[in-house]
Amino acid sequence: MKKHNFSAGPSILPKSVIEKSAKGILNINNSNLSLIEISHRSKDFVEIMDNATSLALELLNLQNKGYKALFLQGGASMQFLMTAYNLLENKAGYLNTGVWSTKALKEAKLFGEAVEIASSKDKNFNYIPKGYSIDSDLDYFHITTNNTIFGTQIKEIPDTSVNLVCDMSSDIFSRDIDFSKFGLIYAGAQKNMGPAGTTLVIIKEDILGKVSRVIPSMLDYRTHIEKESMFNTPPVFAVYTSMLTLEWLKQNGGIKSIEKKNIQKSNFLYNAIDSNELFSGFAKKEDRSLMNVTFNLTNQEHKEHFDKLCNDANINGVNGHRSVGGYRASIYNALDLNSVNVLIEVMNELKRII
Numbered sequence: 001m002k003k004h005n006f007s008a009g010p011s012i013l014p015k016s017v018i019e020k021s022a023k024g025i026l027n028i029n030n031s032n033l034s035l036i037e038i039s040h041r042s043k044d045f046v047e048i049m050d051n052a053t054s055l056a057l058e059l060l061n062l063q064n065k066g067y068k069a070l071f072l073q074g075g076a077s078m079q080f081l082m083t084a085y086n087l088l089e090n091k092a093g094y095l096n097t098g099v100w101s102t103k104a105l106k107e108a109k110l111f112g113e114a115v116e117i118a119s120s121k122d123k124n125f126n127y128i129p130k131g132y133s134i135d136s137d138l139d140y141f142h143i144t145t146n147n148t149i150f151g152t153q154i155k156e157i158p159d160t161s162v163n164l165v166c167d168m169s170s171d172i173f174s175r176d177i178d179f180s181k182f183g184l185i186y187a188g189a190q191k192n193m194g195p196a197g198t199t200l201v202i203i204k205e206d207i208l209g210k211v212s213r214v215i216p217s218m219l220d221y222r223t224h225i226e227k228e229s230m231f232n233t234p235p236v237f238a239v240y241t242s243m244l245t246l247e248w249l250k251q252n253g254g255i256k257s258i259e260k261k262n263i264q265k266s267n268f269l270y271n272a273i274d275s276n277e278l279f280s281g282f283a284k285k286e287d288r289s290l291m292n293v294t295f296n297l298t299n300q301e302h303k304e305h306f307d308k309l310c311n312d313a314n315i316n317g318v319n320g321h322r323s324v325g326g327y328r329a330s331i332y333n334a335l336d337l338n339s340v341n342v343l344i345e346v347m348n349e350l351k352r353i354i
């Protein structure tokens with residue numbers, strides 16, 4: 001029985017990827033050994049890591065531009081502190097667009113002066129602040145392109161001479177933007193790339209080495225660049241599955257092609273919300289996310305009814321985050337249009353029977 005998986009994270013992966021990664025657990029590359037019982041220094045795994053890092057750079061169009069791709073541990077949350085540890089000398093600026101950027105700013109303050117350049121907290125983060133200015137004396141400016149919890153997304157990447165640092169956990173590989181605008185991009189794998197347990201970090205090498213503090217080896221990006229993400233034992237299963245997803249994406253036409261599908265899916269769903277008076281969208285229209293669609297019932301009395309219809313239609317994971325309430329349909333790369341149509345059908349069904 002097919003489930004329609006709208007989970008926000010960990011979240012849906014392509015079925016073929018799940019099947020291949022399951023096979024790898026049993027027998028990797030016909031070696032009669034499991035992926036998770038071989039050395040990470042073995043030829044089989046070194047090839048996986050090389051392939052994963054080069055696919056990441058290739059898909060983002062960042063090859064031969066001074067960037068390195070790393071697969072690290074500790075989640076996106078570890079990057080909240082690692083970015084500041086490695087890059088904050090005098091002052092850093094943060095765009096506060098939700099729970100995750102609030103956490104990133106909090107960690108940065110442990111290492112120096114970190115200031116909020118603009119915030120949308122006044123409206124419970126239902127929009128993206130605009131019209132702010134970015135001082136040129138900042139060490140970096142940190143943004144969160146997609147706000148997973150609130151369903152907002154930055155459409156225009158800010159133009160600035162300052163290093164842009166970005167938490168792209170929930171929209172990396174989903175749309176075609178100029179990734180070379182960033183000095184550093186990080187993304188926890190479990191939203192649009194793989195299982196939890198690894199975080200992709202894309203870093204322009206020349207932004208490093210500019211802070212005066214001593215950095216512990218494990219938290220120093222230069223260590224991981226030098227050791228090609230093998231300074232310590234990498235999370236082999238998470239890296240392998242991420243590699244399979246990146247291969248899947250490449251085989252399916254890469255980011256440009258998936259972006260078209262993502263635009264189509266989100267347009268259909270937002271139209272269904274806007275054209276049905278039983279529902280209202282949470283995020284400001286111009287800032288709506290292509291990945292996380294947040295909405296609510298206009299009348300809470302219909303909740304039990306709607307939840308039952310969703311359940312009967314095998315819809316999984318549409319409950320909103322506790323800080324927003326209502327519903328959130330996460331429509332990541334691997335979710336197909338058919339699943340979106342099932343949800344739309346259920347929304348229309350509610351209207352018919354009310």
Ligand SMILES: *Cc1c(COP(=O)(O)O)cnc(C)c1O
Nearest residue numbers: 075076077100148167169170188
């Ligand atoms: C999920 C998420 C995080 C947290 O990721 P962890 O890997 O659990 O630390 C951070 N930022 C964004 C945008 C997220 O969606």
